[in-house]
Structures are given as structure tokens and as C-alpha cells.
Amino acid sequence: MNNRNWIERDLRVLWHPCTQMKDHEWLPLVPISRGEGVWLYDFEGNRYLDAISSWWVNLFGHGNPKINMALRDQLAKLEHVIFAGFTHEPIIELSERLTSLAPEGLTRCFYADNGSAAVEVALKMSFHYWQNQGKTRKNRFVTLSNSYHGETLGALSVGDVALYKKTYKPLLMDCITVPAPDCYLRDEGESCTEVAQRMFLHMKKVLEEHADTICAVIVEPLVQCAGGMRMYDPVYLRLLRDACDVYGIHLIADEIAVGFGRTGTLFACEQADVSPDFLCLSKGLTGGYLPLSVVMTHESVYQAFYDDYENLKAFLHSHSYTGNPLACRAALATLDIFDEENVLETNRQKAALLGSLLEPLLDHPHVAEVRQRGMIAAVEMVKDKRKKTPYPWQERRGLKVYQHALSQEMLLRPLGNVVYFMPPYVINEQQITDMVGVAARGIELATAK
Ligand code: PMP
Numbered sequence: 507m508n509n510r511n512w513i514e515r516d517l518r519v520l521w522h523p524c525t526q527m528k529d530h531e532w533l534p535l536v537p538i539s540r541g542e543g544v545w546l547y548d549f550e551g552n553r554y555l556d557a558i559s560s561w562w563v564n565l566f567g568h569g570n571p572k573i574n575m576a577l578r579d580q581l582a583k584l585e586h587v588i589f590a591g592f593t594h595e596p597i598i599e600l601s602e603r604l605t606s607l608a609p610e611g612l613t614r615c616f617y618a619d620n621g622s623a624a625v626e627v628a629l630k631m632s633f634h635y636w637q638n639q640g641k642t643r644k645n646r647f648v649t650l651s652n653s654y655h656g657e658t659l660g661a662l663s664v665g666d667v668a669l670y671k672k673t674y675k676p677l678l679m680d681c682i683t684v685p686a687p688d689c690y691l692r693d694e695g696e697s698c699t700e701v702a703q704r705m706f707l708h709m710k711k712v713l714e715e716h717a718d719t720i721c722a723v724i725v726e727p728l729v730q731c732a733g734g735m736r737m738y739d740p741v742y743l744r745l746l747r748d749a750c751d752v753y754g755i756h757l758i759a760d761e762i763a764v765g766f767g768r769t770g771t772l773f774a775c776e777q778a779d780v781s782p783d784f785l786c787l788s789k790g791l792t793g794g795y796l797p798l799s800v801v802m803t804h805e806s807v808y809q810a811f812y813d814d815y816e817n818l819k820a821f822l823h824s825h826s827y828t829g830n831p832l833a834c835r836a837a838l839a840t841l842d843i844f845d846e847e848n849v850l851e852t853n854r855q856k857a858a859l860l861g862s863l864l865e866p867l868l869d870h871p872h873v874a875e876v877r878q879r880g881m882i883a884a885v886e887m888v889k890d891k892r893k894k895t896p897y898p899w900q901e902r903r904g905l906k907v908y909q910h911a912l913s914q915e916m917l918l919r920p921l922g923n924v925v926y927f928m929p930p931y932v933i934n935e936q937q938i939t940d941m942v943g944v945a946a947r948g949i950e951l952a953t954a955k
Contacts, residue, residue, distance in 0.1 A: 763789060
């Protein structure tokens with residue numbers, strides 16, 4: 507079977523995520539037969555460098571030998587078991603390790619099977635905590651503009667990317683949206699720290715005025731990924747943590763995309779030295795192998811649900827595949843790699859190279875910003891550099907970069923006008939150089955007229 511056969515069969519029976527299916531009348535789907543390291547191979551011998559880690563999940567390459575071996579071993583023992591009333595070795599070990607690695611005080615792990623589900627869990631847990639505490643007026647959430655937390659109705663409610671949210675607005679919870687400390691929107695001469703401090707005043711005002719009705723503030727620490735890899739200074743998280751403490755409000759850190767070393771530290775919150783009340787993890791948790799997510803929280807939250815059955819305080823949320831043993835085993839193998847290989851240090855060198863290679867793009871007449879935090883980097887293409895006027899979305903400039911990249915053995919998937927890189931950590935120096943070269947040429951072509 508060649509690519510074409512697979513494409514025809516696919517288009518007869520499938521409906522792909524985040525896709526206007528009509529595009530596939532002229533934009534070919536890419537059928538993949540196998541993966542190895544940073545490479546994805548189709549059925550005709552073409553290959554693609556996965557510069558976006560297959561939607562930010564893959565950490566140590568496709569077909570990673572260590573994770574493969576751990577999974578084979580687990581398969582021989584136990585594929586799945588109900589996680590209510592029963593338990594298993596991989597999930598206990600994984601939880602012990604996560605609680606020792608996560609920011610201080612996050613001693614309890616509650617599992618689900620994808621990122622959106624973890625966000626739902628955190629929102630419900632926060633609300634329910636306050637109910638159990640007798641704070642029954644607390645029923646609202648605060649979120650930042652341009653944030654993204656997933657696509658299920660609760661997660662969509664606390665997000666703010668219009669493209670995904672607008673249609674469903676009548677179905678969603680009403681949230682308080684506070685302008686983000688996005689450093690791209692800085693005033694002339696202003697530093698990212700100053701932007702964060704200035705923008706925090708909006709947050710402070712909302713928390714001060716509505717403390718008695720707010721359950722939690724939810725943020726993507728340091729990088730608003732789906733919102734175009736917009737970045738902000740860690741000082742914002744510090745100020746937010748302190749204010750949440752003052753006003754008796756939970757802080758939910760959604761590290762689903764930024765966790766596991768993407769921003770340079772194992773968790774992004776570390777860069778602000780804060781510990782959230784709820785930490786949501788998924789994506790890289792299993793090295794990009796299997797769906798799994800976890801919400802980590804404090805003992806005091808756990809205790810607020812711990813009571814005699816008749817008092818009906820238990821957190822009854824459940825998913826059939828909660829804590830799947832195979833997924834937990836992949837997660838353990840992923841953490842082993844962090845332990846055995848000097849991942850964060852090696853990444854620092856790779857990130858430095860990526861940054862220096864991207865620097866010349868700053869001079870491009872249609873590039874308004876090149877930004878980076880750790881192993882995440884982004885280039886903002888604009889129509890007018892001085893005024894930062896975006897290209898109209900209808901022009902689909904990013905798609906042109908995507909198409910160019912594909913023709914050059916590269917998977918780049920710009921978010922609107924933002925070309926970004928979030929490669930697997932096994933990418934080598936030559937591949938980083940190639941990746942930037944392809945992107946630069948793609949940007950050249952996409953902005954040519
Ligand atoms: N939160 C963030 C910050 C994300 O980036 C994503 C996924 N892109 C999600 C939540 C949702 O995760 P999932 O796609 O696994 O539902």
C-alpha cells in the first residue's frame with residue numbers, strides 16, 4: 507500500500523481533530539508508517555522531522571528503546587485494571603516519584619487520561635473543596651486572556667482562544683477573564699518583568715473584589731502555548747501565588763504543555779519558586795507514548811474530602827481508563843531517562859544553539875518577535891513590523907510555512923502567524939540547524955507578498 511491508498515481509505519471513514527476536512531481536497535494528509543527518534547516515516551520512504559513533538563507530547567523520540575522495553579515488560583504482566591477498589595505497582599511507584607519531583611507540598615495524585623480531563627478534575631476539585639469547607643458562594647474561576655486549557659466544556663470555559671471557544675459560548679461556564687501579562691504586548695522600552703508587574707494589577711483588583719465567589723485562578727505557567735507561544739515573566743506567578751494566599755483562592759497550574767522540562771526546568775513553576783494548589787500534568791508525562799494525566803494537590807485538599815461515607819464529601823469523578831498501568835509504566839520509563847541522562851543540562855545547550863540560530867530572524871522585515879523559553883521557541887510573523895499588525899488570519903500564512911516544511915522533510919505546524927519549535931529532546935545540533943533553516947526559508951516564502 508502506498509501513501510495514496512491510505513489517504514483514500516482514511517478520508518472515507520475518518521474525521522480529524524482541529525481540521526476543516528475540506529482542506530484535504532488539496533492539502534494531502536500524511537500517512538505515517540513508523541517513527542524513530544525525531545523522524546516520522548511515510549509509506550513511500552519520505553521522512554519528516556517532528557519539530558513539534560507530535561502536539562508537544564514526545565520527549566525522547568519515537569520508538570524510544572527504553573520506553574519500548576518498559577512497555578513490553580508491563581504488557582507481559584498487566585494491561586489494565588479498574589482503579590477504584592484496586593491498585594497496581596506502576597501507579598504507586600509513579601505517584602511516589604512524582605510527589606518527590608513536584609513543587610513542595612504536592613503530595614496527592616489523582617489520575618485521568620488526557621489533559622482536558624485533568625483540567626476538569628482540578629476545576630471540580632477546587633469547587634468541591636470550597637463546598638466541603640462551607641464556602642458555598644465560591645463558584646467562579648479566573649483565567650487569563652489568550653489562555654488554553656483543553657476542549658471539553660469545562661476546560662473550554664476557562665480558555666480564551668476565540669477560534670476554539672466562540673461557537674460554544676452559550677454552552678460554557680461564565681468565567682472572569684483577566685488580561686494576560688503577555689510580554690509580546692509590552693510598551694516600548696518596557697521589560698517583561700515590568701509588563702508582568704503592571705498587568706498583575708488587573709488580576710489583583712479582580713481577586714480583591716470577588717474573593718468570596720472565586721474558587722481558583724487557572725494559568726499556563728510562563729508560556730501560553732496554544733495561544734501562540736506567548737510568554738511572560740515568572741514574577742507574575744510569584745505575585746499570583748501570594749495574592750491567592752491573601753484572598754483565599756486556589757491556584758491551578760496547567761503544566762500539561764510546559765511540564766517535563768520544556769521551559770528549561772522540570773516544571774515551569776520552579777522558575778518562580780511557587781507551588782500551586784493543583785498541578786495538572788499530561789502530554790510529556792508518558793514521553794508521548796500513551797494518554798495519561800494527573801492532578802497533584804496538597805494534603806489539606808485531600809483531607810477536606812476525607813470523611814465518613816454518609817457525609818457525602820468524597821470526590822466521585824472517574825474515568826474508565828484512570829491510571830492505566832501501561833501508561834504509568836511509560837511514565838516511569840520517561841522519569842528514568844530524566845534520572846539517567848543529563849537531560850535538562852543537555853537541553854540548555856540545545857536551547858542556546860536554537861536561540862542563537864534564530865537571532866538573525868529578528869532583522870526580518872515581517873518578523874515582530876523571536877521569543878524563547880528553554881526548549882520552546884517562536885517567531886511571530888506580522889504584516890507591519892513597527893506596528894505589530896498581524897496578517898489577516900484568512901491569508902493562512904502559517905499554512906504556507908507548514909507546506910514548505912513538509913516539502914523539506916520537516917513537520918512544523920504554525921499556530922496562525924506564529925512559527926514555533928518544540929522538538930523532542932533527542933534532536934541533535936545538525937537537526938536543530940536544519941529545523942531553523944527550513945523555518946527561515948518558509949517564513950521568507952510565506953511573507954514574500
Ligand atoms: N492544557 C494545555 C496547556 C494544553 O496545551 C492542552 C493541549 N494542547 C490541554 C490542556 C489539553 O490537553 P488534551 O489535548 O490532552 O486534552
